[in-house]
Amino acid sequence: MSDPILKVEDLRVYFYTYAGVVKAVDGVSFEVYNKEVFGLIGETGCGKTVTSRAITRLIPDPGRIESGRALFRINSRWVDLLKLPEDELRKIRGSMITYVFQDPTSALDPLYTAGYQIVETILAHNKTHPREAWSKAIETLRRVLIPEPEIRARSYPHELSGGMKQRVVAGASIVNEPRLLVADEPTTNVDVTIQAQMIELLSQLKNLKGMSIILVTHNMGLIAEMADRVAVMYAGKIVEIADVNTIFEEPLHPYTQGLINCVPDPTKELKELYPIAGTVPDLINPPSGCRFWPRCSRAMDICKREAPPGINVSEGHRVECWLYAGSGL
Amino acid sequence: MIQLAGLGRYLVRRAITFIPTIIGITLLTFTIAFYTPADPARAWAGGQKARPEVVEQVRKMYHLDEPFWTQYYFFMRHILSGSIYSPVTHNNIIVEWMQGFIVTANIAVLATFFTIILGIPLGIIAALRKDTAIDNAVRLLALIGYSTPSFWIAYIFVWIFYDVLRWITLVGVPIPSRIITGLFVIDAIILGEFNILDAIVSRLLLPSFILAFISFGGLARYVRNTMLDVLSSDYILYAHARGLPPFRVWKHALKNSLIPVVTVILFMFAGLLSGAIITETVFQLPGIGYKYVLAINNFDIPSIILYTLMTGLFIVITSLLVDILYAIIDPRIRL
Numbered sequence: 001m002s003d004p005i006l007k008v009e010d011l012r013v014y015f016y017t018y019a020g021v022v023k024a025v026d027g028v029s030f031e032v033y034n035k036e037v038f039g040l041i042g043e044t045g046c047g048k049t050v051t052s053r054a055i056t057r058l059i060p061d062p063g064r065i066e067s068g069r070a071l072f073r074i075n076s077r078w079v080d081l082l083k084l085p086e087d088e089l090r091k092i093r094g095s096m097i098t099y100v101f102q103d104p105t106s107a108l109d110p111l112y113t114a115g116y117q118i119v120e121t122i123l124a125h126n127k128t129h130p131r132e133a134w135s136k137a138i139e140t141l142r143r144v145l146i147p148e149p150e151i152r153a154r155s156y157p158h159e160l161s162g163g164m165k166q167r168v169v170a171g172a173s174i175v176n177e178p179r180l181l182v183a184d185e186p187t188t189n190v191d192v193t194i195q196a197q198m199i200e201l202l203s204q205l206k207n208l209k210g211m212s213i214i215l216v217t218h219n220m221g222l223i224a225e226m227a228d229r230v231a232v233m234y235a236g237k238i239v240e241i242a243d244v245n246t247i248f249e250e251p252l253h254p255y256t257q258g259l260i261n262c263v264p265d266p267t268k269e270l271k272e273l274y275p276i277a278g279t280v281p282d283l284i285n286p287p288s289g290c291r292f293w294p295r296c297s298r299a300m301d302i303c304k305r306e307a308p309p310g311i312n313v314s315e316g317h318r319v320e321c322w323l324y325a326g327s328g329l
Numbered sequence: 330m331i332q333l334a335g336l337g338r339y340l341v342r343r344a345i346t347f348i349p350t351i352i353g354i355t356l357l358t359f360t361i362a363f364y365t366p367a368d369p370a371r372a373w374a375g376g377q378k379a380r381p382e383v384v385e386q387v388r389k390m391y392h393l394d395e396p397f398w399t400q401y402y403f404f405m406r407h408i409l410s411g412s413i414y415s416p417v418t419h420n421n422i423i424v425e426w427m428q429g430f431i432v433t434a435n436i437a438v439l440a441t442f443f444t445i446i447l448g449i450p451l452g453i454i455a456a457l458r459k460d461t462a463i464d465n466a467v468r469l470l471a472l473i474g475y476s477t478p479s480f481w482i483a484y485i486f487v488w489i490f491y492d493v494l495r496w497i498t499l500v501g502v503p504i505p506s507r508i509i510t511g512l513f514v515i516d517a518i519i520l521g522e523f524n525i526l527d528a529i530v531s532r533l534l535l536p537s538f539i540l541a542f543i544s545f546g547g548l549a550r551y552v553r554n555t556m557l558d559v560l561s562s563d564y565i566l567y568a569h570a571r572g573l574p575p576f577r578v579w580k581h582a583l584k585n586s587l588i589p590v591v592t593v594i595l596f597m598f599a600g601l602l603s604g605a606i607i608t609e610t611v612f613q614l615p616g617i618g619y620k621y622v623l624a625i626n627n628f629d630i631p632s633i634i635l636y637t638l639m640t641g642l643f644i645v646i647t648s649l650l651v652d653i654l655y656a657i658i659d660p661r662i663r664l
Contacts, residue, residue: 090569093572094572098570099571101563101567101570103563106562109564109581110659110660111581120571121571121572158661169567173571
């Protein structure tokens with residue numbers, strides 16, 4: 001299990017806007033292991049999508065990757081994706097590392113059919129005859145549970161439902177059998193029945209193809225269902241990282257605890273939900289010290305002055321919080 | 330792609346909506362002419378010195394002594410059947426219009442050609458080099474083009490290229506011996522009449538270029554903004570995420586930018602086909618714009634109605650063309 005295929009180290013992504021420099025991702029480090037589902041959870045605007053896209057440098061203007069490394073293992077050799085020439089990185093995108101984008105409606109080009117856009121993805125990375133690619137595309141659409149794939153392949157995005165578009169995007173992301181799939185909110189835009197199907201599909205793919213998944217979401221339920229390990233992001237930083245059981249059973253960071261208290265537990269009698277007070281901080285002028293202190297019920301003086309160090313509480317469990325600075329380690 | 334059966338029905342439906350539009354345009358023009366405080370019969374008969382019996386004869390001939398609707402009906406019937414002669418020039422107004430139209434159409438095609446070959450590449454470059462010196466240069470060019478009065482730039486160019494350099498001519502319109510496509514430049518090349526080609530170029534190139542000069546900057550800015558919108562869209566980012574090679578990403582970007590740009594170009598072309606009044610007047614080119622002003626000065630009501638009618642028709646037909654083109658390019662639109 002502990003056999004990493006991706007190591008992200010001290011990643012920083014800043015957006016240079018007119019209002020100021022938005023430090024969307026500010027020193028994020030994590031590893032993704034082979035054949036695991038790595039959950040990246042956090043509120044809207046905490047930088048989880050930017051983190052997942054920065055791995056293959058999919059950062060549009062005015063964003064810039066300031067520093068960091070994203071080491072990806074290709075045939076037991078480590079390649080830094082952030083330094084790779086654009087042309088070589090292109091060959092990795094869409095074949096070894098693929099994406100399911102958040103909003104399937106805007107991810108598909110409205111002027112081309114669903115089948116065309118999958119065929120295009122195949123042909124970008126394989127020397128195949130277009131006719132073979134077409135039948136492979138239909139096969140893929142069948143695998144992502146699209147009814148009548150021969151007909152749907154000829155449909156334009158506007159002729160497909162939201163759930164179907166989501167599955168077309170999923171199809172395009174698995175057609176080249178990636179080693180790492182980045183699923184960004186794969187269930188947010190689809191209704192509940194499709195959500196269940198999507199989860200089922202992703203788990204199947206993981207087991208069948210032995211790929212790793214980075215699951216970007218704000219949905220705790222989805223994390224509990226699918227993830228093996230979880231990183232909790234807050235205001236551009238990973239505040240806690242651990243395996244999924246530890247996160248749910250013994251969350252250490254007050255923010256993680258808050259997140260879990262926000263979710264009703266169906267096995268227990270519902271008493272009260274505890275929302276986290278306040279809102280996500282402004283990332284142009286983030287709070288001094290720990291970025292969570294203005295919302296933290298256990299904030300101390302040091303929290304306001306200095307950013308907390310990363311503390312390894314136990315094997316694979318790291319937390320950035322002053323509460324644990326003196327404890328044990 | 331569009332289904333042909335649907336297209337046929339759509340065309341019929343749209344053609345029916347043409348009728349009220351055209352009636353409205355002609356009615357409005359005629360109403361203005363009708364209520365203008367001047368006596369057309371007297372003007373056509375020769376003005377103040379005209380003999381009363383001649384004025385009366387003209388008045389009878391053009392039904393000017395009859396009520397509003399009868400007059401309107403008379404003008405419209407004869408204009409549509411092509412059997413009315415200008416009371417001022419005594420030529421068939423349809424024939425006159427066509428003679429003007431072929432000149433205007435030649436300038437319009439050349440001007441649109443220049444606008445496109447200057448505007449689109451500049452717009453794309455500006456989009457790719459957003460907020461750099463090149464982008465600002467295109468912005469400045471657009472501003473200069475927009476805000477330069479065409480008569481001023483026309484006179485400046487005439488002074489440089491005619492008075493000083495003697496590169497251009499300002500009299501007559503050279504025409505190839507036979508009309509094949511209707512475009513003088515192409516016809517002259519087909520017929521191998523290079524001395525006429527030379528004459529055509531030195532006569533028509535400059536006015537066409539001036540028309541292009543005042544609009545290519547605007548087109549470039551429009552292309553730039555459309556391009557930037559498309560380039561920042563999710564599907565372009567997703568195309569990158571799928572690892573598509575650059576030319577395939579470009580295919581997505583260009584096809585999506587094409588739709589609004591084609592619309593703007595077509596309407597610009599329709600506008601040019603209605604005649605460039607100022608440019609044609611400065612260059613003394615007998616196109617529609619030139620003749621239009623002449624007709625207004627002479628209070629030539631039938632010609633005024635016809636010219637307005639044709640301009641309206643071009644705009645209506647262009648919007649129809651744009652709709653059909655949209656349906657071909659964009660699968661989301663069904664006619």
